[in-house]
Amino acid sequence: MNEQMLHIENTLFTVVMILYFAAMIFYFLFIAARKEGLARLATCLQAVGWVLHTCALVSRGIGAGRLPMTNQYEFATSFAWGICLVSLVFILRFSFPVLGAFASPVMFVIIGYAAMQSREVHELMPALRSNWLGFHVSTAIIAYGSFGVSFVLSVIFLLRDRMTGRGFLDRHIPDRGKLDIISYRSIALGLLFLTFTIVTGAIWAERAWGSYWSWDPKETWSLVTWIIYSVYLHLRIRKGTEGRAAAVFAVIGFICVLFTYIGVNTFLPGIHSYA
């Protein structure tokens, strides 16, 4: 264990939280004051925050001498990192800063949750010492990040009619057709990575516990999440782009994600209760 690196991580983490908070405020100001420049500033802050967040994770990795993804704190901070990354990509790819205004509060809440967790570094129990852990958890982070973004997009989709009609937001919020397709792209990314997560998790469980699927609550809930998003896919094909049903399922899907991540550990103990 390298105490100095952990100390650096601590400092960086605080800076990142401040940056994410500032980004959120500037996104809000952008909407309130209707100035595009504020959105660009907010996106810059978010990007700088993400780079420093990456440094923080790397220093924790070096400090702990292993992948920084194995307990509630580490996974929470990685989760926020994932949402930040995926939302940045979508904001830039689709020139959609309003997405930042909705994604940054989610990011901030999750990094806030991370801040409340214990940051102690524990040595890994033998079952966790596997290369599959890296694949399993890093794919989960991308999946969860994408689902976070799709949640935000679906909320925007569902609220769109109430928010628009005022010129400024009309210009900055894409129409439903486009919102639907952006949301679909983020769920597609998330579902692909969730499938990776489940498959690598199953391979790992087989090696560690001798059984690749044992209906442990965390496994079961990741399956429920997976099913909900596949229902979203099919509803979307049937109902076309105007359908609210698919968007509602995307919201339910993210509630399942949060439950899988936090709820299961709290209410339903199982072999996964350490992470």
Add this chain to the structure above:
Amino acid sequence: MQMMKKIGRFLSSMQFAVILLVILAATCSAGSFIPQGQSYEWYAAQYSERTAALIRWLYLDDAFHSWWFVLISAFLCLNLLLCNLLRFPQLVRRCRREADPAQFFGGLAADGIADPGVFFAAMHFSGPKPAVTREGRERLFARRNLAGLWGAWTCHLGILLLIAGFSLGQLTKKEYTVYGVPGQTRQIGDTAFFLTIDDFTVGLREDDTVSQYTAEITVTEDPERSGRSEARRESAEISVNHPASLFGMKYYQNSTGWAAKVHITQNGQDLQDVVLCAGEYVPVENKPELVILLNAFYPDYVKDEGGMPKTASGQLRNPAYLYTVYYQGSVLGMNVLLQEEELTIDDYVVTFSEPQNYTLIQIKKDSFISLALAGGLLTMLGLFLAFYLLPAKACAEKAEDGSWRVTAEGSKGGAIFREQFLEAVRKAGGTAGVADRAEETEPTEKTGEAEETESTKKTVEAEVAESTKKTVRPK
């Protein structure tokens, strides 16, 4: 007949799939909230008589093996199988049609393009090829990602194999556990194989936490039971996350616990020496109605506030043994014995010593694991194809005035593909109006469309309906 057709259509429909998936998700969540495998009385005490009755009625005490969970999964398989069987010939035809540059295709269209090369480049199509339509008109044609059409099909096949592999595995797998300390040999279930634990080590870090459990094992086949002439034997080292395969079965280092040697003397004469794992018992050799049970072992024995025994650490600092003595089936006494202390029962004296770790090894044989794995990998491949290889095509035809008319179609690209198209038209100097669907639809080319599933047809119609409403113009 009509009825049968209707039922068949429903069984293979996406609507049915959605219903089944929602029921499955609901069952799974119920199965995770309700502790599984408890008795009726337990549920009644935990919840209420009514809830307990409901749980029993719906088999939610064993949700993942209940007949209706199995039934729903079977229907899902049937649904997937029918859907994939029906879609296979459609997809083959669709692929042929999509790949044929002579076929018309619609989607988005624009006129007045000066340089089609610029248009194709802006649409990220590489190398448009010249082609001739049935009417003999020349055109440039480009397409990409035809494989993407197979995404959903591949994904569905993967899920089917995954469910099949898992279910067959559940039905046929063999599972045994063997535990013991180094030097012990035990039969693996009722098989012809015997497992010898050659060595077992617990790797400790400096801070006293466990880094790894490693066992060295040898498996020997008993010639009498196997009917072979010689005793075959294979050895391996196993540790957590590193199982080994011996004689077609897989060996996993599963867990560990404490064991100790029990030494019994009678009137000062050595009578018996056995190693007991915590939880095991031994009858006294010449008095089998007297039984010694080793309940638990405490390496660093202390008493907690309530006076109950516990261990302060994992280190062997103050070993103590919790035992129970039975005589003719009833408890004679239960207490904690420290190392070197003696327990006297009439003329017998019992001592515990040499505490050591035992290993618990799990042995499994699941012949369908590779089928399930193949299913999982196909599912991932299918999702990748469906989401990231978006099929698209475009063509350009020379109009009478010498400018070019371009058309493009990107299935699943939706609004984004349209924006990309408008941008490309703008770059290529197109100024004319853009219609979302070319007007010159040839009836022959539509036949394929009619074979699409109900769902895709609907979407296409929706797109057409939407597109006829407005004509967009590039800025």
